Amino acid sequence: MAASPGERLRTLRDLLGFTQKQLAAVAGVQQSWVSEVETGAREPAVDDLRAVASATGTPVGFFAVRPSSVPLDSLRFRKSSTASKIVTRRVSTFYAESYRVTEDLYDGERYPAPPLPYATAEALEPEEIDEFADQTREALRLAPDKPIPHLTRALERSGVAVAPMVLSDDPQDPPAVGGHFGVSYWGGLSTPALIGRFPGSQGDRERFTLAHEVGHLVLHTFRPRAADPEAEANRFAGALLVPRQRAAECITERNSLTDYARLKATWGVSIQALIMRGYAVGTIGETRRRSLFVQLSSKGWRRVEPVAVGHEPPLLLWTLLSRRYGPRPYLKAAEDLAIHPTVLRSIAPTPSPKHPSPRAKTGSVLGSVPS
Numbered sequence: 001m002a003a004s005p006g007e008r009l010r011t012l013r014d015l016l017g018f019t020q021k022q023l024a025a026v027a028g029v030q031q032s033w034v035s036e037v038e039t040g041a042r043e044p045a046v047d048d049l050r051a052v053a054s055a056t057g058t059p060v061g062f063f064a065v066r067p068s069s070v071p072l073d074s075l076r077f078r079k080s081s082t083a084s085k086i087v088t089r090r091v092s093t094f095y096a097e098s099y100r101v102t103e104d105l106y107d108g109e110r111y112p113a114p115p116l117p118y119a120t121a122e123a124l125e126p127e128e129i130d131e132f133a134d135q136t137r138e139a140l141r142l143a144p145d146k147p148i149p150h151l152t153r154a155l156e157r158s159g160v161a162v163a164p165m166v167l168s169d170d171p172q173d174p175p176a177v178g179g180h181f182g183v184s185y186w187g188g189l190s191t192p193a194l195i196g197r198f199p200g201s202q203g204d205r206e207r208f209t210l211a212h213e214v215g216h217l218v219l220h221t222f223r224p225r226a227a228d229p230e231a232e233a234n235r236f237a238g239a240l241l242v243p244r245q246r247a248a249e250c251i252t253e254r255n256s257l258t259d260y261a262r263l264k265a266t267w268g269v270s271i272q273a274l275i276m277r278g279y280a281v282g283t284i285g286e287t288r289r290r291s292l293f294v295q296l297s298s299k300g301w302r303r304v305e306p307v308a309v310g311h312e313p314p315l316l317l318w319t320l321l322s323r324r325y326g327p328r329p330y331l332k333a334a335e336d337l338a339i340h341p342t343v344l345r346s347i348a349p350t351p352s353p354k355h356p357s358p359r360a361k362t363g364s365v366l367g368s369v370p371s
Helices: 005-016 020-027 031-039 046-056 060-064 085-109 126-139 151-157 203-220 229-241 244-250 257-267 271-281 286-299 316-325 330-337 341-347
Strands: 076-079 160-164 180-186 193-197
Touching (some): 005 031, 005 046, 005 060, 005 085, 020 031, 046 060, 085 180, 085 316, 126 203, 126 229, 151 160, 151 203, 160 203, 160 316, 160 341, 180 203, 193 203, 229 271, 257 271, 257 286, 316 330
Parallel strands (some): 160 193
Antiparallel strands (some): 076 180, 180 193
């Protein structure tokens, strides 16, 4: 069932970041017209919608398209406590449209849905979360005890799409838009899964965000009322990136920050996340954890750590899009999929000529390790 034109007009404003006044000015209509259409008080004429579509570069079919099947109250976010409701609504809208496009591309290309494990128990012990992380490694066809060279590619090979989400054309926008880092949804068996992330963070933080969102897919798709989903997803992310046995071997009370920097180079995981992983598995205590974070702060490493971890550009949605629409797909695909082309350019960016792995080989050093 298609959404009303008013709903779609509001969706367009959220995608573009326009107020009613701004959209009215761009489209050459009255602000009162925008307001009345959105509230359902006025039925817009086709010519009016065409004018809005033309002025904003939007396919006119956007106003009649079937809305996404994503129940927005089921979306899982990785965000800060300062994230505003307005930005969260924009992120939700952008994600829902991205998921609609992903469903279409998956169906058209018969791309397989992900074979992820999933939790159903009302409560989970920390060790059970680690076990689900191990099962996820198996589902992603990853070695059970080695660093993950390219988490994005592993997810995409297994049917989990990864989409960069850019809500603004301003390149100076912070990577965590309005305090948001990632968002995800999976409808369960035989359905696509999509992880949206905000590009621009350091590579290790992007990898943790991806692992965190996978945790939501595995742990909370069938447990929507978990008591503390963010803590569970953080535990899962650490366990997925550094399995329990290896964490217990590598992370001890004797580790210095230089040792943690070397571990970061091996595992592609931030020093802070490694410290928390050691604390989670019990190989370092609370006193040592606090001491290490004090040292991090004194060195200024809480915000910018040493050792660069490479970024992981996605490929799956671009591959599906270009397979259907050719090497320059955006305008043709936007018309056919009834989506604004800037959304497509965001979630399925044109890949660079080369796609180097962020890690040359397992165990390689990603950057200089401070002494």
